[in-house]
Amino acid sequence: MATAGWIETIGDNLTYESGQYLLLTMQREEKIIPTHVIKDELNKKISKLETEQGRKLKKTEKDSLKDEVLHSLLPRAFTRKSRNRLIVDRKEGLVFVEGNSARKAEDMLALLRKSLGSLPVVPFTPAEPVELTITEWIRSGFPRGFTAGTDVMLKAILEDGGAVRCKKQDLHSEEV
Template sequence: MSFKNLLVYRFEEPIKDSLSTVEEKLSEKPLTACLTQEMESVGWLPVFKEGKQYVEKINNALFFRLGIEQKILPNSAVKTAVDKKIEEKDLKHVSRSEMKELHELVTNELLPHALVNRHSILAYIDLEKNWLVVDASSTKKASLVTSHLRKTLGSLPIVPLTPENSVNAALTHWALHGIQSDVLSMLDEIELKEVKDEGGNAKFKGVALNSKEVQDPLKEGWQVTKVMLEYDEQISFSMSGDFIFKRLKFLERFEENLESEDDPLLQIQAELYLAIDLYRRVVQNVYDLTNSAK
């Protein structure tokens, strides 16, 4: 149940709702099945499949899960049905307004029979760091959580946690001069972009960062746009200019600290307890180093 991504927001003021209040508010807006003519339904789910709680407090963090149900209605299927309608009605010239009406008619006919896909997004409020952390690889996906959480709680005074310095500039500096850190290191997977109109791109994997292939473009002014990083030999992740921690992967050193539990729920909670501490250190460390890069 570990996070695949960390997209972090900072609360502009500490959250005032208690655990019981947040639990109550979320439980009042659960995910319900899509109605016959609905394309999408959004609501809260219990944090763990094995549990019933809409909020779980672990290591001073409040975990919650947003559920999304979406009808699968491909554009190609709608277009085919519209074309059939046109043939059936023997329409020779279809105006824009008539085409719009046909699309709406066909969509309404197909919706009740469309397949439904359900997925969820895990997130937590870190009471210690005053952060909201979403397992999302883009702000668009994260906005599903933030907008629904704002509606549920009544307010959500957050701003993205982004360094003052350019992230890409910091990544480029590290690739050229190394990272002044005992815990953070760059791995041999990097993407570069030529900083000019219609500039080139280059991707390297398994090629040493101090090699001529990587260093020559950097010395010519190319910029790092994405790189794999490793923190304290415990976790690896991808970092780019949006300051979203992606492709998170626990490493052997972290897994060695996990104790085996007979109860699957206790196992998940134990992993999340340790993960929270690690996420706090990783995000803060990369944030501080980015701001200190010259």
């Protein structure tokens, strides 16, 4: 079970504005209950009721019990919180989403759509694949304003290709 909403970005403000840009922060809170805990509690309840009533429970009754068990465990569940930001460029009509997965980006855009009523956006598609561009940057040098870090994960483009992960490594060294 998860909930998501906008939280204060800076100070007590939900948004931070600078010129044409608007910054928002989404927080997602997920309740974590291990599957085996739910199954154990559910099996105890099912066994107890079947013994008391002297019959096997129907699937609908078991499903209803599962919901009860889940709701009874929620107050004791672990909570995982994550925050992501997005920037709206009102002049250019662009939305920049912080995140490393399409799902996270879509979750944020869905919340923004819900908040605004509608939001006709399409994902940005670069002219050249990003992986080829970055590979060329590593070979030839980064454009002005960009620098190489020291951590990288290199993956082969091929379906069964390998992957190499480097930490605290000069990306221009012979090893890399």
